[in-house]
Amino acid sequence: MERAALPAWDGDVAAARALQETLAREVRIEDDYPNPPRxxxxxxxGFEDEGATxxxxxxxxxxxxxxxxRQEVARIPTRxxxxxxxxxxxxxxxxxxxxxxxxxxxxLVFVDGHGIAHPRGxxxxxxxxxxxxxPSIGVAKxxxxxxxxxxxxxxxxxxxxxxxxxxxxxxxxxxxxxxxxIVSPGHRVxxxxxxxxxxxxxRGYRLPEPTRLADRLTSRRDRR
Numbered sequence: 467m468e469r470a471a472l473p474a475w476d477g478d479v480a481a482a483r484a485l486q487e488t489l490a491r492e493v494r495i496e497d498d499y500p501n502p503p504r505x506x507x508x509x510x511x512g513f514e515d516e517g518a519t520x521x522x523x524x525x526x527x528x529x530x531x532x533x534x535x536r537q538e539v540a541r542i543p544t545r546x547x548x549x550x551x552x553x554x555x556x557x558x559x560x561x562x563x564x565x566x567x568x569x570x571x572x573x574l575v576f577v578d579g580h581g582i583a584h585p586r587g588x589x590x591x592x593x594x595x596x597x598x599x600x601p602s603i604g605v606a607k608x609x610x611x612x613x614x615x616x617x618x619x620x621x622x623x624x625x626x627x628x629x630x631x632x633x634x635x636x637x638x639x640x641x642x643x644x645x646x647x648i649v650s651p652g653h654r655v656x657x658x659x660x661x662x663x664x665x666x667x668x669r670g671y672r673l674p675e676p677t678r679l680a681d682r683l684t685s686r687r688d689r690r
Contacts, residue, residue: 471597472558475546482552483586490587492596498654499601503529503573506667508676509564509594510578511557512684513544520544522560523683524568525676532667532675538567539683551585554593561594571600574655574663576676578684580604581652581660583627583635585611595653602652603660605677609637609648617646622665636661644672 471489508525519541526536540563546556561577580589581604588596591604612629617639627635627648635650638661651660667674673681 471593472555472562475555479549479552482549482555486552486554486584486586486588486593489593489596490582493582493587493592493652494654495582495651495656496654497656497659499659500573505529505535505570505572506574506576506676507565507568507572508576508578508674508678508680509561510677510680510684511560511590514541517548518544520557520560521684522557522564523680524561524564525679525683526568526570526572527676527679529573532669534679536568536570537679537683538564540564540567553579554588554590557590558593558597561590562597565598571598574601574603575652576603576605576664576667576674577652578605578607578673578677578681580606580610580648581635581650583610583612583629583648583650587634589650589652591650591652599653601654603655603663604635604648604650604652605664605674606648606650607645619643621668624661633657638664640664640668640674641670641672647672 577591581591595602612627614627615625617623617625623639626633
């Protein structure tokens with residue numbers, strides 16, 4: 467599956483988009499994860515050396531306490547340029563390397579990025595879920611596609627993100643006076659559970675703990 471879902475980059479944008487549409491049909495948007503989960507993980511990606519190196523962070527947490535148990539950073543040569551809508555092909559190899567470095571498969575993963583809230587239904591969280599088989603949730607900071615009303619100002623207020631007549635995410639106010647997050651299922655998680663699990667992982671910050679801790683590693687704020 468990994469080889470078929472992540473072929474060597476040859477510059478063929480049309481072929482990559484067609485592959486996204488094929489892989490999107492493998493995405494399952496219903497609950498099929500250990501409930502309650504025992505271990506969860508957060509993933510995020512950044513770049514070094516003016517984009518020549520892709521840096522992916524993985525943080526493993528206890529699902530009940532949200533205390534971090536292990537963290538890993540993987541660095542690999544960047545495989546392709548940034549192309550809108552094809553970000554998962556650029557970031558996924560480093561994410562898979564970070565997952566391997568953890569040495570333990572989590573019950574559920576949060577990925578900084580979109581799940582199905584993508585023009586072809588295959589954001590990085592969905593692509594990651596299909597390739598690994600792991601239940602996944604996408605938590606993104608900006609809208610990629612679709613329209614929504616502004617959610618209320620309080621923590622937990624939300625509004626559906628609509629695209630082509632269907633709800634593809636929930637726009638969630640995770641913290642008062644902060645820009646909302648876009649929460650969408652990636653794979654083996656329903657829309658309702660993606661939202662509920664994200665709310666459960668909030669600890670007073672804008673981002674849920676799994677991706678907040680991973681973001682600290684990729685942005686190197688942990689060094690400060």
